[in-house]
Amino acid sequence: MRSSRAARPVKKPKDQYHHGDLRRALLLAAIRTIQKQGFEALTLRAVGDELGVSRTALYRHFADKSALLTAVAAEGFRMLRVEQVTAWETGGRNVAALMAMGEAYVRFALSNPWHYRVMFGSGFELLASDPELVEEGKGAFQALADALSQLQADGFLRKEEGRTQATFVWAVVHGVAMLAMDGNCEHQGVGAAELTRYSIDRLLTGIVAPCATTPV
């Protein structure tokens, strides 16, 4: 279908309308705007303008603004998963690598604060049942769950229900990321990097005083 007629200038496919993949272009433009200008700056008009396209062209590729944001969120989970898997694998698939995953998680949120917010559906309605969003969300979760599962098998972690443990670990890095993003920790005089390092330590060891056989 695509190359039915042979000799034609392949570069610009006639430029009849615009790019080759407007949907992807719209998605990336939306991410860029959110990243640089924040969530409130994202208007369908601005996205269209940036691509030199009508403000209603978007409706050919997304049902509405909510669908666009859902795609932005799904793309975010994909990016996050890649960084998580990389941290785990290059870190050596051990406890140190798990800690590197935690650091990478918080770093991702702090580097992409607005994008990260969209991923967790803050302040607006996300299409929570969107198949792509669900799949990418599960994928990011699974990267963490797999790491924990192996560390359980290796005897480094408590052996307990995997998804519950994984959700807890996720909640911890998520909470740290949110507080650090909002500046809530700096507000208490605690640096984001310091909070992250401390939190990952205590995630592993807990906050209760060690037993008497261990030096306090």
Added chain:
Amino acid sequence: MRSSRAARPVKKPKDQYHHGDLRRALLLAAIRTIQKQGFEALTLRAVGDELGVSRTALYRHFADKSALLTAVAAEGFRMLRVEQVTAWETGGRNVAALMAMGEAYVRFALSNPWHYRVMFGSGFELLASDPELVEEGKGAFQALADALSQLQADGFLRKEEGRTQATFVWAVVHGVAMLAMDGNCEHQGVGAAELTRYSIDRLLTGIVAPCATTPV
């Protein structure tokens, strides 16, 4: 000033304009709308209509919509602090009471999901430097910090920098609350109540496997 002229029907103070305290009425109406209809349903017009007042009357008491939301957030932190202090004091000011605080924290978020979101400035600009917001936010944090501080003194918790430890504990319950609210844990087959209980346990003990002297 208030009772200068004596004999007058005290009930309705002439009804010249409206209520006695429009600012408070606007704040409560906004909270009610957010609570029941969600964040996107909060329009200044709707708030005005609900109180039978012009849509611009609000500008006599709040600089703009952002200022109204900031007041909503501050009120939320005040409510949260009350519940936290209650849990701590009625719980007996011990480790069990700390766990009750954690449960109460998550319960607050799950009972007031939209209000809770506003408190953490999701998706819109909050007046982060607003004195009332800062004060109430610090107050809620302090309730937790005080509890931890006493448990440290009593030897139940690791003795370390108080604000860092408190911020970590806050991050954990915050993260659990967020995931539970979004249904992200149910999505993984983990119940919110189960996640909360487990998380508070592991917050205390950590996830690493106990040392050999303790039964696994």
Added chain:
DNA sequence: ACCTGAACACCGTTCAAGT
């Protein structure tokens, strides 16, 4: 099929005018 331009309903905000 894909895109456009005009139009509609809705919103936050401003402002001159009322009491």
Added chain:
DNA sequence: ACCTGAACACCGTTCAAGT
């Protein structure tokens, strides 16, 4: 001082019309 009604700029969305 406090509130109102009309007006303005902006937004998401729809739709008939173009290619």
